[in-house]
Amino acid sequence: MATFTSHLLHRNLVPSKSSQQASNFRPKQVQKKYNHLMTGIYHSTYNASAEGDGDKTKVAIIGGDIAGLSCAAHLTSVSSNFEATVFDTGRLRSGGRCSSRMPGDPPKEGVASNSKGRLLSNFIVDHAAQILTVPTGLGSNELNAFRDQVEEWERLGVVKRFPPGSVVDILPNGKQQQNTISCLKVRILNDRNVKSGQNKVEYGPSMYYGVNGMGSIPAAIAFPKSQLDKDASSSSTSRKSLFRIEQDVWISPSNGVKFSGSGNCPKWTVQTNKKKFGSFDRIVIAHNGKCADRLMSSTLAKAFYSLLPTNFAPSVPAWSGKRMTLNSIYPLTIAIKKEMSPIAQVLGQDMISVFIKNESSLRFMTCQTRKHPDHQKRFGRDDVEVWTILSSAKSGEYPNGKGA
Numbered sequence: 001m002a003t004f005t006s007h008l009l010h011r012n013l014v015p016s017k018s019s020q021q022a023s024n025f026r027p028k029q030v031q032k033k034y035n036h037l038m039t040g041i042y043h044s045t046y047n048a049s050a051e052g053d054g055d056k057t058k059v060a061i062i063g064g065d066i067a068g069l070s071c072a073a074h075l076t077s078v079s080s081n082f083e084a085t086v087f088d089t090g091r092l093r094s095g096g097r098c099s100s101r102m103p104g105d106p107p108k109e110g111v112a113s114n115s116k117g118r119l120l121s122n123f124i125v126d127h128a129a130q131i132l133t134v135p136t137g138l139g140s141n142e143l144n145a146f147r148d149q150v151e152e153w154e155r156l157g158v159v160k161r162f163p164p165g166s167v168v169d170i171l172p173n174g175k176q177q178q179n180t181i182s183c184l185k186v187r188i189l190n191d192r193n194v195k196s197g198q199n200k201v202e203y204g205p206s207m208y209y210g211v212n213g214m215g216s217i218p219a220a221i222a223f224p225k226s227q228l229d230k231d232a233s234s235s236s237t238s239r240k241s242l243f244r245i246e247q248d249v250w251i252s253p254s255n256g257v258k259f260s261g262s263g264n265c266p267k268w269t270v271q272t273n274k275k276k277f278g279s280f281d282r283i284v285i286a287h288n289g290k291c292a293d294r295l296m297s298s299t300l301a302k303a304f305y306s307l308l309p310t311n312f313a314p315s316v317p318a319w320s321g322k323r324m325t326l327n328s329i330y331p332l333t334i335a336i337k338k339e340m341s342p343i344a345q346v347l348g349q350d351m352i353s354v355f356i357k358n359e360s361s362l363r364f365m366t367c368q369t370r371k372h373p374d375h376q377k378r379f380g381r382d383d384v385e386v387w388t389i390l391s392s393a394k395s396g397e398y399p400n401g402k403g404a
Contacts, residue, residue, distance in 0.1 A: 056083040060270045060280040062251050062295060064088025065096025068286030069221045072243040084243040085277070086222075087270065091248050093215060094222060097128035100213025103379070119335050122379050123386045124213045124372050127331045130364065130388070131167065131353060132159060132208040132217065150208060158220045159208040164191040166352040167207050173358065184346065189355070207353075209371050246277065253294030257283060259301070289324040314393035328396035329363070333388045341385055343367075361395040 059075060061068045064086045072084040088094040092105055103122050134147050153159045167190040190207040210216035222241045249272060251257060260279065261267030268283040269276070285292045289310035296305045311323040338344060343365070347354065353366040368386040369376045376382050 056081055057282065058280045059084045059282045059284060060257075060268060060277070061086045061284040061286055062257065062270070063096070063286030063291075064090060064094030064218075064245060064247075065286060066098050066218060066221070068096075068284070069094060069218050071284055071286060073221050073224075076242045085246060085280070086243060087246045087249050087251050087277075089248065089250050093219070094245055094247065095215050095218035098214045098218055099128070100210065100215035101125040101127060102213065102215070103375070119381075119384070120333060120386065122381070123335070123368055124375055125333055125368050125386065125388060126210070126214045126366075127333060127388060129214050130209070130366050130390075131162070132210075132214075134206045134208070136205055150206075153217070153220060154208065156220070157211055158216050160211050162190050162207045162209060162352060163350075166190065166350060167354075168351060169355045170358050184358075186354075213372075251295070253291060257295050257299065259299045288326055290326060314397060327393035329393055330391040330396055331388055332391075333368075333386065335384050335386050338383055338385050343387060344385060361392055362389060363392040364390040 059072075059082055061072050061084060065088075068086050068088070072086050075082040075084050086094065088096075090096070090099060091108060092102075093099060101121075102124060105121065107121075132150065134150050135143065150159065154161065165188045167188075169187040169189060171185040171187055173185070189204055191204060222243075222245065224242065251270060251272060256271060258269045258271075259266070260269050266281065268280045269278070270280060270283070271277060285295055285304075287295065289308050290312075293305070293308040293310055296308060299305070309323045311317070311325050312327065313325050314327050316325045336343070351367075352370045353364070355364055356362045366388055368388060369384065373382075376384075
């Protein structure tokens, strides 16, 4: 679950081998259709700029997660003809599932903060995406470019590697034992994996976390000049972005986006219930399938809309291979005394992140304070550990316990 936002989408979009064969799913055909569609948008944008009167091509990007921010950063870096505006629903900062709760973040208006809540508000907490994974070995040009970008972020202090052996699988009973922590069978996932009973070392993928929470990554994309600042908690108004960001803005799926132009002169209007943001030459939907489906259902972009139908399920079923599959995963963040922590007693002090495979209702847990020990020392509460626990997709179907 918690490797990275884009990885989550990839895992849900691409069925397993058995599902793919059973459902006549043709990912190559979908990808070809998508590439053709995006190439047409890209080229027509350049043509529109070249044939115009020198005005910039205005692009509205609905969604301020990694996809939306990366799109805006790329457009504004490849050509000065683009003027990108990102519309993001995040109350304090952009990043989507790759955002973090930072110390001192004000509570939502009208929400009271009790003493327990105030304790958690003093720590950096990643409540969704937890790990940035870079596969080993040579790959495609895109993968190599991704690896180069992550290594650059590491050099700039945006991300940091997990210590070797600190990310593990907890294996179900009956699996081959490769290491033992207390009574648990585990498999080391990051950097080095020593096979028990063999003098063989296999190097696994490098895994990273944000130096100031996973929100350091979207901050580095939107504010590259401020990377060395290392302050992901600063508001977007205090730093200069490569592009415009409309923060805490909800574009309604029912009437927030409307096509107002023609085939030769496409125009899109973007609005909320309280504010109109004007007209744009192009629009990019950087949302999951559910919201993208609703946003585009009443427009004339039929080729794009045909890619968006979604299905909600804990896994990709055989009969739904032609749809994107989405599911719900619930996070729980707790603060516990170190000396009383049953988690620390079982896992020890070296484990930071754990993928859970011996319990059907849980999938992942990580210790936020072990990722950020320096911050914890500055706060003066090194007697406390903060853990975030993520449910499985199956248990996410029944958040109130029904059917579990």
